[in-house]
Amino acid sequence: MLVRVDQFIKNVDIYGGGHIKLIIALHDRYSLGCYAYKADGYVSKYGIPSASACSPPNDASKFYSNEQAKSDFVARLKYLLDHVNPHFGQRWGSLNRIIFSFQIENESQGHMSIHNAQWMCDINTQIRSSVNNGILLSTGGDIDYGLSLRLENFQCSALDLISLHDYSMNGDYSRGKFQEAIQLAQQYRKRVYIEEFGGKGDTQMAQALNIIGATAHQLGLPWLVWQVVPNARSGDFEFFTNDRTAWAAFEHQAYWAQMSPSPFQWPEIWS
Incomplete structure (x- = not known):
């Protein structure tokens, strides 16, 4: 797997021409x-109940509360961050030419009734020294904007970026959450970006881009949409170039986003 990711990172450098950087969960x-x-x-190691969908009996609280699990996870993260990409002769944790940000986990503790408020900051603090050379640490979002804005993440000195996830089509709701995010980020010296939003199928994806994408760049927030992928499934949050309505909306909003002044500086991308 590491060999494949190393090659992917090299491909990003080749085809991106220095204009694409990765956010790696x-x-x-x-x-x-x-x-x-x-x-x-x-x-299997920690006896976490599984489910066919993200629902009971699944309960991953053992992973987030067990000290041995935390130790195992930190060791895994440090191993990955210290891995040297042979194409560049650099550790992943310092490969700022290609990597913009690492996040320890996608949607940490999502769909759980019990939340360990210290876990995110504790783990990021332990790996902070392994991520350097201008690479940032981001939260990985949560299942909606409200949970993505947990105050403890803004207060964590090890974190640089707050990632926002939500699939709401409500522009007014989203605007309010974006404004709240900007205010908190400025207060705690963080930066904020929208990492996941979208719709199912060509028409809904276009609506999401034209509502949420437009609202984001009106406030100067960078955004990523979930997700651009070949052979996109119409019943999922996916689209590609053959989804003409969504792709046209994507091109339109991306064009205007680059002209929107941001409340934050992004020297890692725009230098």
Whole structure:
């Protein structure tokens, strides 16, 4: 797997021409028994109940509360960050030519009734020294804007970026959350970006881009949409160039986003 990712990083450098950088999530909460078909080694080691969908009986709280699990996870993260990409002769944790940000986990503790408020900051603090050379640490978002804006993440000195996730089509709601995010980020010296939003199928994806994407760049927030992928499934949050309505909206909003003044500086991208 590391060999394949190393090659992918090289391909980004070749085809991106220095204009593309990666945000890499080093783990996925949904591998912790949320979907049984992709349960990882932590599920068996720590006896985490699995489910066919992200619902009971799945309960990953052991992973977030067990001290041995934390130690195992930090060791895994440091191993990955210290891995040297042979194409560049640099550790992943310092490969700022290609990597913009690392996040320890996608949607950490998502769809759980119990939340460990210290876990995110504790883990990021332990790996902070392994991520350097201008590469940032981001949160990985949560299942909606409200949970993405947990105050403890803004207060964590090890974190640089707050990632926002939500699939709402409500522009007024989104605007309010974006304004709240900007205010908190400025107060705690963080930066904010929208990492996941979208719609199902060509028409809904276009609506999401034209509502949420437009609202984001009106406030100067960078955004990424979930997700651009070949052979996109119309019943999922996916689209590609053959989805003409969505692709046209994507091009339009991306064009105007680059002209929107941001409340934050982004020297890692625009130098």
